[in-house]
Every structure is written in structure tokens, then in C-alpha cells.
Amino acid sequence: MSYRHGRGVRNAYGSYRQRENSDDINDGSSYNAGNRQSRGSAQGSRGRGRGGHPPWLKGKEIGLYYKKKAQSSQQPTHAIRLNPHTERKIKNLLESMPNTNFRPASGTGMCDGIDSKLKARYDHINDSHFKKNFLEIVSGDIQQNLTKSMLAKSKLVQNDTYDKRAIEEHKERVASPGYQKMLKFREKLPAFKMRRQVLELIEKNQVVVISGETGCGKTTQVAQFILDDQIERGNGSVTKIICTQPRRISAISVAERVATERAERLGCSVGFQIRLEKELCRDYASILFCTTGMLLQFLHSNPALTDWSHLILDEIHERSTESDFIITLLKQIIPRRPNLKVILMSATLNSDQFSKYYNNCPNIHIPGFTYPVQEYYLEDVLQFTRFKFPPPPEMPNNHRKHMKRYKNQQKKSDDFLDFIQPYLRHIESERKYPQFVIDQLRNPVSEDLSLELIAELVHFICTNEGPGAILIFLPGMTDITKLTRMLLESGEYPSSRFIVYPLHSRLPTVDQKLVFERPPDRVRKIIIATSIAETSITIEDVVFVIDSGKMKLNKFDTDNNIETLLPEPVSLANAKQRRGRAGRVQPGKCYHLYTKAREMTMDEYPLPEMLRTRLEQVILQAKILQLGKITPFLASVIDPPNAKAVELSLQLLMTLNALDEDEQLTPLGYHLAKIPLDPRTGKMIILGAIFSCVEPVFSIAASLTYKDAFYCPLGKEAEAQKRKLELGLGQYSDHIALAEALRRFEEAKTRGSPGFFCRQYFLSWNTLKLLTDMKNQFAKYLCEMNFLHSANPNDERANKNSNNLALVKALVCAGLFPNVAIVKSVRRHGASVVTPQDGKVKLHPSSINEKCQSFPSPYLVYFTKQLSSAIYLHDTTSISPMGLIFAGPNSKIGEQNGKCVMALPGALSFLCEPETAFIVQKLRAKLEWLLGYKITHPGTIKWDSDEGAVLKGMIELVSQGDEEMGLESRTYHVGFANETYSDSD
């Protein structure tokens, strides 16, 4: 059969038992089902019976006691051993290598004018090319950076020939029937009527805010107004407009739309550029639509934006980290570029805030046009449906355990009553609603999401209202799946008259496209969606919107240093956007499932992204732009992130050795800031290049930071999970599955059957395609940086060790360290897992390891940890102790209970023979030095020299680590994909 877990288990189990008997090492862990007994005795030996806590502890102290206890019982957990053969090999290797780690450091005489302290610190760097670039970045500041950028040659030079050519072309274009036909349409847009005012305002001011709702035409028209006006005035050669969009799709579709309106093809006066895809426009008299992230990249090499005459930032009301960052940076650029015109485009709601931020710059409003939408609230919906909420939970039997939960509930319920009573008294006096509605509203359960109520409301609309599609907004995928099932299983929605679509980002795109189709007459379309239908996906024929009033939002909880994904009440801006979705083709109706009273307490806008995410990447961006100390810069952002968030992200960057204690970029940090990846995965790909393990490691890095390609096909979840498990190659690793998915996809492509492969394994073709392109991009970067011979990630020289799965996992581990979790025991319902920071965590149900009944090692590394209904590790790889030693810097040799241990930061320690510990550490130190050297002297590895020997030694160690666990490490590339990984017996 195609899956190998069972065999690994037997091996692992067998070898551990043997060890316990022969060496008298109590490994103290109980991650393996077979080790339950040892766990029992370990607890018993502490003499506290059923693991009780000291009786004097109260409340929180008890929790802390157990947390501490869980942590202390982690060490030492496991033994490191080498087989005599390997040990001898490594010893020989170390002996054959002279002890001169540091090559003579001679000054290069370059970089004059740079701070002597800095110069001294990096004196040992001999690579003059790297040194020059690096020191320039760490020693400069933004003003110098801008000056340098201003001095560089600009593409904007007045040129008579181009000016005239632009005028001629424009005249011809305007006269063409295609243009005239489109003009008729354009003239109807509200924005077109404001043409003169908009142009005048831009003429007179350097910065202008334009506000207007979707449908007013500002996105497609404003750039054209400016361009045509400048062309007519003979300024074609010095007019280049760059216009940013938050999403890739909108950058392309807006560019296409504008080209069509100008009766042109893309590539003439209109172009677009997004990551990995571009259709550039000509070098004069043109408009480039790009993603906001793309502009940020442009700013790295040309912070003064000297190649552009106009900058339009669209959709800035969405408050993405990228647009907030650019808006902040622009404040420094604007005074240096008085001829750069900046146009900020926003929805009406918060446009004043931007105008204020820019010294009260003028704000012009363009009215929008949509059909009127009648709004209803929970009180109305209850009246329509006569729905009754279930009674609030009752008092539990006097059980102490539940008492606390009950009291919390009681408190919440009391707060709710305090909040709702005044409103209920008010509507009671107005007599607008019958008594049963008011009674229902008094029930605190009325604030929770009720799929039953939504089902009733759908029923009500279908029986009492005219035709038109219904769009339902729910917080997440789980609720969407549940409601879809409820509706279909009720039998009230036969396919002859209804068509129900679930809609979220993890559904196969084929299914997503059907949503746009107009159903046959007398068939009603019901779409059950996440907030993806708020902005990203527009379904034209929606007439009825049901707004659950909740959405899931990613936040960074700085108190607990954890990322969360929890359902929250939507903001008024979201609610307005949802309502607008009902009025695109005709007057519509919107049903909010919260009361008018609740609406009064809702936030006006969603929290800006910069206030709810980790800031590592923002900090690296700021560093590469030479913005100096991060705190003052971030304090000047329109809504500054809190100090704790900045502090935590700085700490992580220092732990990763991307920043030094002065908050300056280190050589590693310098590389990481230039790679379009999260710092951890960035580190991973550099290591992948050094260890000649590029193909699988790049696949994993791309999947982790972009998104994995696995779909959630409705109704076939179990089958999809089985397929994923197959791709895991029996390695207890989600990351190996990601690499294998991409490898087989590329293989299937060369055979000409990628579509079949994607369907078979429930993978997204589009995502895999993009991931493949991203891998090529990484290779291009690392080749430019000198870490790779070629820009081809499949180059043989870059993949000498790609078939060594133990090494792939160790490199993943090295990138993700110290994200380590420990399996304490395995029960029937899955593993009991802890992390040093959070205590108990769960493996996410989509993980290969979630159903695992035993693990080859108690250690797991993970990339994503998120608090939702519990703290979940989304992706894990089971890693050997040797893999951890490989990944973790600064291991120390010590003694515990008379035995030698190797300890890593984060309370990880391993029993080890002193002799073994000594050579492992020595080799590890050599690796550490080599990595440091390679970072400051980027270059490819000479495998037959000393540096190659160090890497080979490390590879030997991690491979043996996997053999110890009973895993076969060299099982990669086992022929073609149709010959799936198979058990030889």
C-alpha cells in the first residue's frame, strides 16, 4: 500500500525499548503509545498520586504550577547517539581539518566615509562587492538615500519628439470609432462629470485626496484625465503615472479596462505589473497599474520615485500595512520631489483622516451610484420569521468545575441585559414591534450566530419576496459548510428551483466560477460566503443580502504573543459594503442579524492591518530603506502600532540574528530584507542553497509564505486528506507533503497531465503554477546574490542533496527554529502536544500528523500557530533530536543527574555520551562559523574542500538522526508520479 506510518512506528518503538533496557536511560517522555508505562512511573516518583498540586495554591497559581511542571518534565527528554561508523567518520573529518576557522581579515580599503565603528565591526568581510552594498545600507539614512536617488538618471526628460508623437497619437485615438463608443459609456460615470474640478485641484496641489464609492469610476477615470490633459498640453514625454491596487486581480483587470476604454491594447499607453507577471507600458505618456507591494519594491531601488510624475494610491481606506507604510514614507519623499503629484483615493467613510494626515490637503468627493437598498435589523427579521432562540444555558449541577464558566456566562448575560434593556424599553414605547420580538431580544443567545435563524430567513425570502439571488455572509468556512448542508438536507431547496453555492478561498476555483453564472429563469441562486464576497468577488445579480454581522479576523495578541483568528463583530464600513452588494443591478434588501442597538456600538472601520499583525517584515522594509530607529518611524504612521508589538517583533528579529543589539541590520538581515519572504522562510531558502537542497526547500518556503495548494473540496474532505497523507511519504511531515505536491506537479507537467494530477490530489493548479514561478524567482534572487550557480531551481548543482529527506526536514527545522513543540503522549483522539510558550496546543485537523497514533520523535517544528477555537499548529514536521541540534544555535554541554546532556535554548535538552556531545558540538561550531562566513561572503559551495566536508558531516548527522527514528531518509525521487511511494513488503 502507499503509506508507511505503521512500519516506522514498529522500528522506532523497537529501538527505543532496546535502548531503555540496555543503557538504563530513562528518556522520561511518553510521546509514544508504547511508553505509557514510563510516563506513569515518572509521575509516581514525584510522590503526588494523581498529579495533584500543592493544596495552598489558588486560582491562576494552580494553572501556573502545572505549566511549570509540564515545562520542567521536558528535560532531558531524549538521547542522541551516533553509530560507531559515523562517529569515526566525523572524528576523522574534524581531525583532518586545520583549526583555523577565521581567514586573515584584511581591510579592503573601500567604503570611505563610513563610520569607523561600523567599519571595524565588519572588518573581517573580504567580499568587497557585498561589503560595499551592505555598509551603504547600514550606515546611511533616508535623506542620503533620497539624495542618491535624486542624482541617478531619471527617465522623465522633456523630449519634443515624444511630446508631438503623443499628441498625434492621442488625436488619432480620439477620432477612432472604438474610442468614441467607449466614451459614451465613460461620460455616464459620476467621475467624468468632475473631470475639470479634479484636474484643477491636482494642478494646484501636490497632494490631493479623492473620495468616492465603488461605481463612481474614480479608479478607471482619474489616471486617464491626468494623462490626456498632460498629453494635450505637450507634456507627454514627462508624464508617467503609477497607480497602485491592493490586489493582483484588480491591477490586471483595471489595466485591461482602461486600455479598452482607450481603444488600445495593453503595452502602449497602459500597462500593469504584479509579482511574476507584467505587461509594461511605453516609457512616456503612460499609466502603469501595479500592486502596492510592487511599488514598495520599486521604492527600494528608487526611493525618490524619480521615474514617475504622478503617484495614485487607490483603495487606501482598506488600510493595508503596505499602503499605510507608503503613505508614511511619502511624507519624507514629497518635500524632496516637489514635482511629484500624489493622489490618494479612498472610500468616503474615512477620507478626512488622510487629508488631515497630509496637512489638511484638499479632499474632493465624487458621488457614487447604486440602487437603493432597504435595510432590516434583527428585530425586523424576528418579526418576519417568528423565530425563537433556544433558552440560555441553565445552571449546571453544583459542580465546581463548571461553576466558573457559569459565573462568566452570568456576568456576560447581565452585561447584555444592561445594554439591551434601555433599547427594548424604547421600542416597546414606540409599539413598532410585537411583544414576542422584544422577549426574544432579551435572550442573550440572540447575539450569537444562529444558522437556524438564517435558514428561516432564507425560507422567508424565498416564499415572500420576488426573484433575485441571495448572498449570505458568514464568518468562516465551518459555518458555510454547516449551513450549506442544512439547506440542502432540509429538502426545501430542490435543484429544480434553487442552486446553492458555498464560497470561500479554499474551494476549487472551478466551483468559484459557477457563482457568476446567471441561473435559468425561476431558479434562485443562494450564495453562502465569507467576506471574500465583500470586495474580492462581485456577483452582479444579488438582490438580497443576509449579513450575519460577524467575520473572522487575524490579530496579533501582544499580551500572549500569539496570533489569533476569532470571529468578531463587523465594522460599520464592512456592513455598508455588504449592504451595497444587494444594489448592483436593481433596488435590493439587506438583512443585518444584529439589533439597531448593537449597531450603535460597532466600530466605524476595521482595525488597520498594521495594528493587528506581526511587524517583522515592516521593520525589515524600513531598515532596507534606511529609515533609522524603528520606534520613531512607526510612531509617525497614521495609526501607530503599539509599543509591545514593535518590541516583540524586534526581539524575534534579534533572535533570528537579522538585527543586532543596536537594532541595525546584520549581514543576514540584509539578505533577508531583500528576499520577498518572511524572515524565517527567507533563512530557510538561503540554507537550502548552501546545502544544495534547493528544489524541495524552495517549494516549502513558497507554500508556507504564500499559501499551500491543498483545496477543501466540499464532501470529499476525507479523500483529500488521504491524498495529502500519501504525499507525506511516511515522513510525519506536512512540509514534505508540500514539497512532494509541487515536485509531482512539475513532473506531471513534463508528462503533459498536470490537470489530471491536480484533480486526483485536490490541488489548485493556479496556486501550484504561482508557487513554481515563485521558486524560479527565489533562484533568480539567490543567483544574483551569488548563493547559486544558476537561476534555475532545478539545476543539478543546486540539488545534490535534494533527495535526502532527513536533510530537507532539518533545513525546514533550521528555518523555523525555535518554533518547536513536544509530543507528551498519544491517545486515541490524537497527540497531546505542548509548546514551552503556550502549554497545551493542538495539531490542526488538516495536518498529516493530526491522526497520527505514534511519532518517531517527540519533537515537532511548526510554522503557523494560531489561536482559534484552540491553539492550533497548522503545519508540523516530526524532527529528530539531531535535526534540532543541527537547527538550533548555541547548544551547550552540561550535566544533569550525573549524566551528560546537550542543551538548546527553549528548554530542549538531550542525553548524550560525553564523547559524542563533544564531536557533535565541535562540528556544529564549524557549521556556525561557515554559515556566518557564507552570509558575508556569498558564494557557492566547493564540495570537495573543507567547507564541503563540514556540510557533509552535518548531513551525515541528520541522516543518522532519521535512521535512529526508523525513517528512511533517501526515499525521494522514487520514479514517476504514477508509481506512488510504496511499501516494499
Added chain:
DNA sequence: GAGCACTGC
């Protein structure tokens, strides 16, 4: 037993 949505020369 479950993952809002985006993005990177």
C-alpha cells in the same frame, strides 16, 4: 475535528 481576505523588482 477545522483555515477571513490580501500581497512581494
